[in-house]
Amino acid sequence: MSPLYVGIMSGTSLDGIDITLCRFNDERRAECLDALCVPMPADLRQQLLDLCSPGGDELYLSGVAGNAWARLAAQGVQQLLTQSQTAPEQVRAIGSHGQTVRHHPEQGFSLQIGSPSLLAELTGIDVIADFRSRDLAAGGQGAPLVPAFHHWLLSCPTQTRTLVNIGGFANLTVLRPGQPVAGFDSGPGNALMDNWTQRHTGLPYDANGDWARQGHPHQALLNRMLADPYFARSGPKSTGREYFHEGWLAAHLQHSPDIPAADVQATLAMLTATTIAQSVEHAARDSSELFVCGGGARNRHLMALLQHLLPAQAVQSTAELGVSPDWMEAIAFAWLAWRFDQRLSGNLPSVTGAGGERILGALYPA
Structure with a gap:
């Protein structure tokens, strides 16, 4: 059996965290075995919205909100694994997009928070995150991926x-x-x-x-x-x-x-x-x-x-x-974790404008 990957996506709508359990193979097949959405609590949503606008103690708020996001995502991962009767040991890695709070490709950076180290600690599963910065370093927009x-x-x-x-x-x-x-x-x-x-x-x-x-x-x-x-x-x-x-x-x-x-x-x-x-x-x-x-x-x-x-x-x-519109992006970040695991590129220079194909992501071992 192909290894399992979890994909986590939290988009700019800030309505919740989408989480999928997937497997992929070299025949270009993707299977979404289970999925759920963890609703975004109102207080965390407001914290994240505040971080999207300059002003205040942003460094402190970023650390607090990033940890809160990771704890919420970890709860969702554990709920999904229980729901699908999957042991954490069966999952090769989590591909976590995190939550974008700044996107400035014209300045060469895009910032996603979500404390991947804490997510790995809480789930006991390797986490692959920070998917955008490598494309940006190669001169790309870092998005869309x-x-x-x-x-x-x-x-x-x-x-x-x-x-x-x-x-x-x-x-x-x-x-x-x-x-x-x-x-x-x-x-x-x-x-x-x-x-x-x-x-x-x-x-x-x-x-x-x-x-x-x-x-x-x-x-x-x-x-x-x-x-x-x-x-x-x-x-x-x-x-x-x-x-x-x-x-x-x-x-x-x-x-x-x-x-x-x-x-x-x-x-x-x-x-x-x-x-x-x-x-x-x-x-x-x-x-x-x-x-x-x-x-x-x-x-x-x-x-x-x-x-x-x-x-x-x-x-x-x-x-x-054959792909649910609700889970497309979360499946995509599980796929990006799989690509990283295979040491295969995850970007398209024709889309992002990067100088070439790059392996995207950084590993945070459990």
Whole structure:
């Protein structure tokens, strides 16, 4: 039997920690044996949000929040192993993404916290973490990394496939037969919509896009946001809360201060859908299918907007390819741990802009 790997992914939505139990083999097969999501406690979520903005005693907060994140992840790993009746000794390694609190590829760094040493201590399993810094050291963006897994698992020898992961931010993968993979962050995914929903409804997110569906997109606001130079840039490119945050939205709203809250939500949904659609039109005109993963795949309103904006594409979940949209990223980080274990590269220079393929990650032995 192939060895088992645990993958841990905590994205910019900060809603929970996704954990998967997987195995892989050299025939390009991935098997997700079990999975769960550990909800993010409100106090830890706020600590992590605070770390995403400059100010205060950030070094202290980073240490405290990183340890809290590791303890929560360890609880989730133990719960998953119990749920799947798997002994820790059966798991070769944990691939832990950690929690991104700063992403500045233009400065050559991206910071993920999550105390991999503590995670190894608490689980008794080797941890492989720090996946982004080696790509950054080679001149890359350090992100997105999941397109490499998409390429390994989902490439089709006869047709172009396009995938988009819609988490807090959205990233595109274009898989063409016999050609380098294209991939980049298209812009905001759920992050701005989630923040606006929390501020005006008290709910953690806009389930199914029901609130956005009640509003009407404000065209002038949408046009102003779409004029941001990030959207006109070609890849490789990546982004995060450092760029698209509440202050970014507030600056645009100053020009239209009286827009109803539901209309702003509708406009933010249209912004996400439009920037994804424009990216697909630019990078994947020869594709006829768009496969969606991440939390955005559960947003029926957003999926309908994408289908409306991309009538030539069949917009559907990655479940149609045999991979749950909920667990794609966590499986990818289990795969990156497997790649590290095999001393195989985990990045794609055509996606990140790195100077070449690199083995990603650092080992923290149990």
